[in-house]
Amino acid sequence: MSGTFRVVFVFVHVFHLLLTLSSQRLWTPRVNSMTNMTSKASINSDAESAFVTIRVPMRDGVQLAIDYFVPSTTGQFPCIVEITPYGRGLHRPNFRNEANYWITHGYAFAIADARGTGDSGGDFVYLALEGKDGYDLIEWLARQSWSNGRIAMRGASYSGENQWSTASEKPPHLSCITPSATPAGPMHEVPYENGAFTLNWGLNWIGLILNINYPPAVDPHPDPRMWLNHRPLRTLDVFAIGRQLPLYRTFFDHPTYDEFWRLLAYTPTDFGKIDIPTLAFTGWFDSTLTGTIEHYQGVIEYSPRKTDHFLIVGPYSHATAVDGGYDYLTDLPVPNVGDIPIPENGLLRARDMTRVFYDWCLKDQIRPDWHPIRLFITGSNLWITPNTFPPEEAHELSLFLTSEAKANSIGGAGRLQWTLPKDVGSDSFVYDPMNPVFIEMGNNSYEYPVNINGILDRDDILVYTSDKLDKSVTVVGDAIVEVMFSSTARDTDLVIQLMDVMPDGRSIKLGAGFSTQLRLRYRHGFDREMLMTPGSNYSISINLNQLGHTFLPQHRIRLAITSSFYPWLSANPNTGGPIGDDIQTPVVATQTIFYPSDRPSKIRFMVIDTPSSIGVSSVFQNHSRLFLFYFLLMLYVLVQ
Secondary structure, three states, X not given: OOHHHHHHHHHHHHHHHHHXXXXXXXXXOOOOHHHHOOOHHHHOHHHHOOOXXXXXXXXXXXXXXXXXXXXXXXXXXXXXXXXXXXXXXXXXXXXXXHHHHHHHOOOEEEEEEOOOOOOOXXXXXXXXXXXXXXXXXXXXXXXXXXXXXXXXXXXXXXXXXXXXXHXXXXXXXXXXXXXEOOOOOOOEEOOEEOOEEOXXXXXXXXXXXXXXXXXXXXXXXXXXXXXXXXXXXHHHHHHHHOOOOHHHHHHHOOOOOOHHHHOOOOOHHHHHOOOOOEEEEEEEEOOOHHHHHHHHHHHHHHOOOOOOEEEEEEEEEOOOHHHOOEOOOOOOEOOEEOOEEOXXXXXXXXXXXXXXXHHHHHHOOOOOOOOOEEEEEEOOOEEEOOOOOOOOOOEEEEEEEEEXXXXXXXXXXXXXXXXXXXXXXXXXXXXXXXXXXXXXXXXXXXXXXXXXXXXXXXXOOEEEEOOOOOOOEEEEEEEXXXXXXXXXXXXXXXXXXXXXXXXXXXXXXXOOOOOEEEEHHHOOOOOOOOOOOOOOEEEEEEEEEEEEEEEOOOOEEEEEEEOOOEOOOOOOOOOOOOOOOOOOOOOOEXXXXXXXXXXOOEEEEEEEOOHHHOOOHHHHHHOHHHHHHHHHHHHHHHHO
């Protein structure tokens, strides 16, 4: 064997070994993955026979109802707690079905009804009192005879968001939090998504999902088509749900970013108070993706403890993110999110990873050897571990909007091209608020990456499509649509959909949530309402928020622009009147997109040329001793 051959032979085997070890280290928690294979619904029976119910007083005298489970009647244990507005009992969307898992591993587990919900006292006030109640409950738990004084929080969505509120209050006995799938700041998330009121959420989340003891419904009208004729929106709760919803009506009192919303927003000062570790899961198809990433960015920038925070973004929805792509009831892999299959390497045993995290924070075991950021790139189906989000390696790339004739509908001539269009033109569509783009909400399918060709065959949608790609385009970061726009109305909405067009012609919707939009009265900020002058041109920028996706060769990129996505969004009546109290007759508007060469309409992507290279350096960094050993072995072979 020649010296050169020996070197090559050993180096190849070393590199293969290191890649294998790195893959195992990065994506597999150091626990037996088979421990999760039993149904959560069945493993909790032992715990359910032994829980204790008690009412815990808060500082203002209001009592929260809480159930707690302990591993043994003797000894002291660290405790994990969830505070939920969805009900603390079985068969509710909470983490109670994990109780047996946690007590089996030496943790007490507690779950409480949030203030004003379930059996707890007081009034439910949207996110406003969660921090103080969380502080009081954690300190109460720490004082119990079975507690060793070390407390962690568990939850996702609302019960993830209240963890941030609690942590910023700095309860002395809170050791760590796991705030997964948490909503973005006010006016960027429900109930006003970039100013557009999320009607279906406002009625159903408040009226049907929150565990609040409302009076019986009287003569509800659940068909959203019937809602279009009801004015004003403020009283639609009684017509649609059959009862008055105080919180729904409160939201209409605050259509701008006022003091009501400022009290709920996290500031640098709030993040600066959080000096405990955090672990958060979200997904590219999780409607709270943006908020989860923003919280991570805030805590690593302003927290005095900057290095003990972990963010995982996978190919998940809001329902599956916190479980790493597994069903929280059956604990079986969820095979698809929308129309996208979830590859095996996209699944994570998130609950076991959370236990490793808790073992470190609450039991002083070894710190998880994880990279702070892990992103699964759909399309190319690989994990990357950038140092920041967006990754330092990302650079901007634009696609320009144009058309050769009319861009209306999927059969139109709208085009996306990489070069700046030479011809100046425009395309128009007519938006009728009484005939909005209608989506069925029964199974929430349009929240996920599904084929939306069926709604693109309308003249009130402009559709732009690229040529087939000759190479992959990997987008990791925010995508921003900039258009030159004019309307005959004083106010209207622009609603955007970005799609990956498959070789078979399906248009798979990308992004988190149902749609991305801007109510144009807020084009200069959400703290003011500025109506348009009909017929005037405006430069509009709409952030489609974060993506982590590879458009593969022979695929095409597609963009759709319209003015409605009903009933997820309330249909803007185009009048410019107050959102909640407008009773004017809706106005039909002509909307125009222009393609000027000096201010082109375009999509701005953040792209990575070689995503597979991001994180490879960690192979050598995390196995430096092993690499050094094999490097010396290679030299020995060479000199023999």
